Amino acid sequence: MTSPFKRMSGRFRAMTSEYKALDSRGKRRWWGDFLIRNAIYIIIVLVVIYVQIYSINNTTNNFISLRSFADILKRASSSMFLALGVGGIIILTGTDLSAGRLMGLIACVCASLLQMPLEQYSAKMFPDMAPPPIIMVLLLAMAIGALFGAFNGYCVSKFKLHPFIVTLATQLILYGIVLMYLSLGKNGGGPISGLTDAYKNIVKADIKWIQNLTGVAIPYYVPYALIAAMIMWFMWNKTALGKNMYAVGANPEAANVSGISVMKTTILVFMMAGILYGFSGFIESARVGSNGPTTGANAELDAIAACVIGGVSFTGGIGKISGVITGVILLEIISVSLQWLSVSTNMQYVIKGIIILVAVAIDMRKYLAKK
Amino acid sequence: MxxxxxxxxxxxxxxxxxxxxxxxxxxxxxxxxxxxxxxxxxxxxxxxxxxxxxxxxxxxxxxxxxxxxxxxxxxxxxxxxxxxxxxxxxxxxxxxxxxxxxxxxxxxxxxxxxxxxxxxxxxxxxxxxxxxxxxxxxxxxxxxxxxxxxxxxxxxxxxxxxxxxxxxxxxxxxxxxxxxxxxxxxxxxxxxxxxxxxxxxxxxxxxxxxxxxxxxxxxxxxxxxxxxxxxxxxxxxxxDNVYPPKDNVPGAAALSVEGLSAMYRNLNDVSFELRKGEILGIAGLVGAGRTELLEALFGLSTVKSGKIIKDDKIQKNKNSRRSKRNGFAMLTEERRATGIFGILSVRENVTVANIKSYRRGPYISSKKMQKDTDWAITALRVKTPGQETKINSLSGGNQQKVIFGRWLLTQPDILLLDEPTRGIDVGAKYEIYQLMIDLAKEGKSIIMVSSELPELLGVCDRILVMSGGRLSGELEARNTTQEEIMALAAKNA
CATH class of the missing domain: 3.40.50.300 (P-loop containing nucleotide triphosphate hydrolases)
Structure with a gap:
């Protein structure tokens, strides 16, 4: 048993000696491969350098600063949960169009339960209800997520439907449920706000010691996202479920012959994603503060884009947590950069779309067998 | 026990x-x-x-x-x-x-x-x-x-x-x-x-x-x-009667290939000549470059260097459309994966490579398609209940005949056949061999890749042996043996 570090340095040494042995043409091809392999990182570096040069020339601020770092980190953290959930489903050669709506429904449920008392907030949805313990609400959020995830997973594996179809249907169902839920009690269809301070603090209060140390405001949901990523890394790499997920995604036939239940694995992966959406809803609700029918709309598209940019392949069985994180961060760097460059919001969509296309097209080249 | x-x-x-x-x-x-x-x-x-x-x-x-x-x-x-x-x-x-x-x-x-x-x-x-x-x-x-x-x-x-x-x-x-x-x-x-x-x-x-x-x-x-x-x-x-009598007579040169190499596949510097009315076999182990050779000829893979000369002209077979126009036809190795359209009918499978010729203004003439399909079914003796039958329900041999029909409708001079009798029962094999020999008699040239050596010996005029992406030998089918072929096939492996 060698340590991972030793293995890595060994691999590096093997790589350098291999490189030295190449002729000039081979070296050129090696560099071409290198560029393609690391395209995402190169794009990130280029974007950052470009925006930095722009801001030195046109403004008095530096783009490369703790402040933008914190900004990107915050945005990435809030969209991390969905991407981590969808990532597993994409590894199963699926996709999840209902993620955003599910997250929205859960956000509304969380908000409605954790509103301030009637004396402080007269538009309370359930006027007579005292707010339950926050932890109970979080558990409820995750339970709702798990329930709908299991429903999606069951339909996919039992009826052999493509997840695209199943989650398209679930998305509609969820939207209807959100609208009905919002018209319950005294709410009357509008957005839900007036959340208790305890709830807001636990999610988006800034972490004191980091602020004292660096002067930058980092809210609590950033470490939550980090923890979620770590747990998911463990699930994907160290548990039987994670390994079964890769196997089912890459070759369901072989997985089945080896005694892996494709159905069970599919349902569990969808449930895992649902739990993450639940967590995401819990956080989004407090982060945004006001939740209505548009909360979470289309959020799954960003999550899917992040996964695909990060090398989670739609052909199944390929993908890493580090890739998902890289994808999320790249998307957020681009958003922040475009704002920094004062690009109009309409144009931002166009540019984001182009970058997703380019990034994924370059990334795909890794897997294409040239003929 | x-x-x-x-x-x-x-x-x-x-x-x-x-x-x-x-x-x-x-x-x-x-x-x-x-x-x-x-x-x-x-x-x-x-x-x-x-x-x-x-x-x-x-x-x-x-x-x-x-x-x-x-x-x-x-x-x-x-x-x-x-x-x-x-x-x-x-x-x-x-x-x-x-x-x-x-x-x-x-x-x-x-x-x-x-x-x-x-x-x-x-x-x-x-x-x-x-x-x-x-x-x-x-x-x-x-x-x-x-x-x-x-x-x-x-x-x-x-x-x-x-x-x-x-x-x-x-x-x-x-x-x-x-x-x-x-x-x-x-x-x-x-x-x-x-x-x-x-x-x-x-x-x-x-x-x-x-x-x-x-x-x-x-x-x-x-x-x-x-x-x-x-x-x-x-x-x-x-x-005694596994192979039909060989009565085709190879004539003048129909195709010559000079120094063909593939860009991304294992195929290096292959040169040979194919004569009119000849059946040329390609032998070799799996991975020897046989399929790669056919794919390079037919423009399915990128050619690095080399010339394909037919009718005294250098033919640039950049893709399958171009190859088809240049008079080439190809039956692929994996019939189910890349040959038939399983859920489509026999008629659709027969006519798919030839759709342009059925155009009448903005429409496709189904009468002409029916006529051609009828021709294919009779000429190749395809056993099928009708033109509308899904090709999936036919036997392997009949499916293969349908694909032959598809390519014959494009009027090719050169047929590239990759394992044409794989997964076909003995009786149907005989018919496929007979068909190949008949085509050769009509003056068409055939290149046939096969892993079954007796088949190569029984049907071909000459046999090229490949090994490790190169040609390792050329043999007259009439006076060679399986052992001789195997020895050449293992040469660069």
């Missing part, structure tokens, strides 16, 4: 696939199973592994009657198979593939250290040197086979079936495989070894069983057998 196969029969609609087959496999011995394609070897194995259920008869493992519902159940009971097409999870590591579905560990947390240790222990026992952490897709076919063998061993298999394990291996790899097989035999495993290669069989087997037309012809100790004797057993009385 480790495994007894007793009086197994299996009937498919219209075919008696297995007829009262019995054979015994002893522990610590290698029992070879031989027979032509379609003789029933794989059907027998599929019955053993529960993919088909036998109509009658039984399997007795160590004195107990067994009937496995699926391959997994068989494996758990110590009966494993190393398949021709390896069914593995390509994107994952070696050790994960071996322990798939039963990872060691506790509370659903996988114990990687133990998995690594156990894998290495098995590898050490078998004399395999593969990194358990390597990703399957980075391994060679031979290494992937080793992984599959290790998986069988990890299940403590008593019976291991090898299905054509050497068909894509080099000589060194074959020797290594045999060492491992001997190792397993000496540990007391019963090995069932399915292969076409006579020399191998005679070298390694203890017993040899030969099957023909679903029946067991006989089982004899390998020591009593010779290649000739096995061939007689395999082919039986049909030997």
């Amino acid at each position: 480790l495994l007894q196969i007793k009086n197994i029969s299996k009937e498919f609609p219209g075919v008696k696939a297995l007829d009262d087959v019995s054979l015994d496999v002893q522990g610590g011995s290698i029992h070879s199973l031989m027979g032509e394609n379609g003789a029933g070897k794989s059907t027998l194995m599929k019955c053993l592994f529960g993919i088909y259920s036998a109509d009658s008869g039984e399997f007795v493992l160590e004195g107990k009657r067994v009937s496995f519902p699926n391959a997994r159940e068989a494996m758990l009971n110590g009966v494993s198979m190393v398949h021709q097409e390896l069914n593995q999870v390509h994107t994952r590591s070696v050790m994960e593939n071996i322990w798939l579905g039963r990872f060691p560990g506790r509370f659903a947390v996988v114990n990687h250290a133990k998995m690594h240790r156990d894998t290495q222990a098995i590898f050490a026992e078998l004399g395999i040197s593969i990194d358990p952490r390597a990703i399957i897709s980075s391994l060679s076919v031979s290494q992937r086979q080793m992984v599959e063998i290790a998986k069988a061993v990890s299940h403590n298999s008593k019976i291991i079936v090898f299905d054509e394990p050497t068909s894509s291996l080099t000589q060194d790899e074959v020797d290594h495989l045999f060492e491992i097989i001997f190792n397993l035999r000496d540990k007391g495993c019963g090995i069932i070894y399915i292969s076409h290669r006579m020399n191998e069989i005679l070298k390694i087997s203890d017993d040899v069983s030969v099957m023909r037309d679903g029946k067991l012809v006989g089982t004899e100790p390998a020591a009593n057998l010779t290649t000739e004797r096995i061939i007689t057993m395999m082919v039986g009385r049909e030997l």
